[in-house]
Amino acid sequence: xxTLLFAAQPxxxxxxPMLSIARRLRENGHRVVFAxxxxxxxxxxxxxxxxxxxxxxxxxxxxxLGFVRFTSGSVEAWLAVRSFFAGLVHYTRxxxxxxxxxxxxxxxxxxxxxxxxxxxxxRGLPHAVVWSAGLLFSGEDLTEATGGRPASSRAVRAExxxxxxxxxxxxxxxxxxxxxxxxxxxxxxxGSLVDWFTSPWLTMMTTAEAIEAPGSEHSYxxxxxxxxxxxxxxxxxAGELPxxxxxxxxxxxxxxxxxxxxxxxALLRRxxxxxxxxxxxxxxxxxxxxxxxxxxxxxxxxxLCERVPQVELLPHVDAVISHGGNNTVNETLAAGxxxxxxxxxxxxxxxxxxxxxxxxGLGTAIQGTRSREIHGSVxxxxxxxxxxxxxxxxxxxxxxxDGPGSAVRLIERLIETRQPVLRAPGQPLTLGRDxxxxxxxx
Numbered sequence: 050x051x052t053l054l055f056a057a058q059p060x061x062x063x064x065x066p067m068l069s070i071a072r073r074l075r076e077n078g079h080r081v082v083f084a085x086x087x088x089x090x091x092x093x094x095x096x097x098x099x100x101x102x103x104x105x106x107x108x109x110x111x112x113x114l115g116f117v118r119f120t121s122g123s124v125e126a127w128l129a130v131r132s133f134f135a136g137l138v139h140y141t142r143x144x145x146x147x148x149x150x151x152x153x154x155x156x157x158x159x160x161x162x163x164x165x166x167x168x169x170x171x172r173g174l175p176h177a178v179v180w181s182a183g184l185l186f187s188g189e190d191l192t193e194a195t196g197g198r199p200a201s202s203r204a205v206r207a208e209x210x211x212x213x214x215x216x217x218x219x220x221x222x223x224x225x226x227x228x229x230x231x232x233x234x235x236x237x238x239x240g241s242l243v244d245w246f247t248s249p250w251l252t253m254m255t256t257a258e259a260i261e262a263p264g265s266e267h268s269y270x271x272x273x274x275x276x277x278x279x280x281x282x283x284x285x286x287a288g289e290l291p292x293x294x295x296x297x298x299x300x301x302x303x304x305x306x307x308x309x310x311x312x313x314x315a316l317l318r319r320x321x322x323x324x325x326x327x328x329x330x331x332x333x334x335x336x337x338x339x340x341x342x343x344x345x346x347x348x349x350x351x352x353l354c355e356r357v358p359q360v361e362l363l364p365h366v367d368a369v370i371s372h373g374g375n376n377t378v379n380e381t382l383a384a385g386x387x388x389x390x391x392x393x394x395x396x397x398x399x400x401x402x403x404x405x406x407x408x409x410g411l412g413t414a415i416q417g418t419r420s421r422e423i424h425g426s427v428x429x430x431x432x433x434x435x436x437x438x439x440x441x442x443x444x445x446x447x448x449x450x451d452g453p454g455s456a457v458r459l460i461e462r463l464i465e466t467r468q469p470v471l472r473a474p475g476q477p478l479t480l481g482r483d484x485x486x487x488x489x490x491x
Contacts, residue, residue, distance in 0.1 A: 051464045052080045054148055056105075057159030057179075059087025061094060062307065062374050066181045066255045066279035066452070067159055068098050073453040074460065075100075082151050084144060105143045108136020134225040137164055138232050144168035154464045160246045163226075170235060175463050177251040179279075179456070182375045182396035248272065251463050251470045253456055255279050255375070257479045259446035260382055260407060271471040274459060274487070275479040277450025278379040280360060295330055299350070300431050303362060304370040305334040306393075307377060314338045316391065316415055320370055321351055323420040329427070332357065332366065368430040370423070373397030373404075373412070382409060385444035387436035389426045391415045408439035455480040462488055 055071050057063045064085075071081045085095045086105040096102050141164040148156065148168055155175040158165025160182075169176035226245050230238060238245070252273040295301055304320050317338050324331045325348060332352045335342045339355040347353060359377070363369070363384035371377045373390040378400045381388045388410040390401035401412030411426045430436045458480075462470050472478070476487040 050078050050080060051154040051461075052082065052151060053460070053464075054082050054084065054144070054151060054153040054156045054165075055158075056084040056144060056156070056162050056165045058161040059085065059091040061091070062376050063159045063161055063181055064091070064094060065376055067157070067179055068095065069279040069453045070157070070179065070456040070460075071099060073457050077457055077461070082147070082153065084147055086140075103147055105140065105147075108139040134163070134222065134229075137167070137225065137229045140164035141167040141171070141229070141233060145171050148172050148174065155250075155460065157460065158248075160252075163245060166248055167229070167233060167235070171233065175250045175467055176248045177253065177460055177463060178246070178248040180247075180252060180254045182399070249469055251459055253459060255452055256379065257446055257450050258477070259479070260379075260443045261403065269478060272469050273478070274455070274470075274472065275450075276455040276459070277447060277452040277479070278376075278383055279452035279456065280376065280380055280383075295332075295352070299328065299330045300367040301330045301332065301365065302368050302370065302427055302431075303332045303334070303357075303366040305357075305359065305377060306336070306372045307374040314341050317342055318345065319418075319420045320423060321345075321347065323423040323427070324348070324350065325420075326424075329431075332362070334359065368427055370427065373400040375400060378404065379447070382440060382443040383447045385437070385441040387430040387440045389413070389423070389430060391418065391423075407443060408435060409443055410436060410440070449481045450479065451482045454482070455484075458486075459488075462486075 053071075053074060055067055057067045067083075071083060075081050080101070081099065082101045082103060083095055083099040084103050084105055085092050086107045092102075092104060140162070144156070144164050145168040149172070153174065155177060156165050156169040156172075157177045157179065158169075160178050160180045166176050166178065222245065227237060230236070247270070249270070249272055252270070254273065254275045255278055257275050257277050302324070304317070306317065317333065317335060321331065321333065321342070327348060327350045330350050330352070332354065333342070334354050334357045336355065339353065343353050360380055363380055363386060366386060369377070369381045369386050369388040371381065371388055371390055373392045373396075375396055378388070378390070382404075388404060390397065390404050390410060390412040391414075392398040392401045392412065393415060404410040405412050410430060413422065413426060459470055470488045472487050477484075480487060
């Protein structure tokens, strides 16, 4: 039996894939210790699923993470990136101390928690990274998705602003990493932005090549593997499937803004009002906006829920409205459903563009998009067969993967050899359920 130390950013989108992998490792007889910090609800999400959880004291600079859910676009992305590096020395030393106590065979970190990799480097331990988003690997980072519409002056201005932000963020990350490495006594690193969020030992992308946006090719290192989505072991939140309120005559549309942006009451009201005419049945997972949303007018065709078991619900709906979080996009495509993406920030614009270019849905900016445009886009998803056909093709490709299973194979190889896990020449990036071992020793 081996011991693994896990850590991630305190957000459900980052934690869920890690928790699925951790559970599968425990089922294989390994010990997993999960380090967590952040809001009480986030800690509870981990503590309910992991028997050995260590709570890290949060750094003061990390408090900015709590404001991310109230922002969008470049501001949201700036705050998110800032949170990745706030308190980096603090978290690295906390992880190094914890590693000294439990003596793990390897550290497995979320891509957005670089302290895990730095602690592994200080301890001389193998280090694996789990990527739940493809943002830094796309060819056009942080650009606005217009859903195939002609670029308006507003869209052009937004793209110019985000490109300026990307340049400034990159410079800030370079300074933060060099300063942090110096304070920790580590040698300088001349790596690129991607190198600082990946691992030369093992990097696992929770997607498949078949559902990456055409034209977003990247020169992936030989230690990078596409393993497929990691939600097969996901614990669904409390809540009943609202099937008893659904009739057979109207299409069913499901809307969710995830868990980090579910307080967007104005956007959720726009979505609800988009279906005032009653030509669809709408299920809304409202989350933090539930109490405020239910106090307003809701038609008989609207089913409002605080939370739903999303993975179980998706096979029974006809279309999805989402903010474009990586987990929801992967889960929706795995269910073969077309979706409308209203990106708020971070990787969501990349996911909107990915969905559009795959032909599996549409994307539009939240700013200035009216209810009638939301309704019109959803009607296209329902009425034009090509969207559902392309979504079903994505579902078939994802069905060939087993994200948690492939992650366990790779991590066990890393522990066994204590060397980087490298793809042999000619091996595909994506690991299928029945793929033969793709690695080659360093």
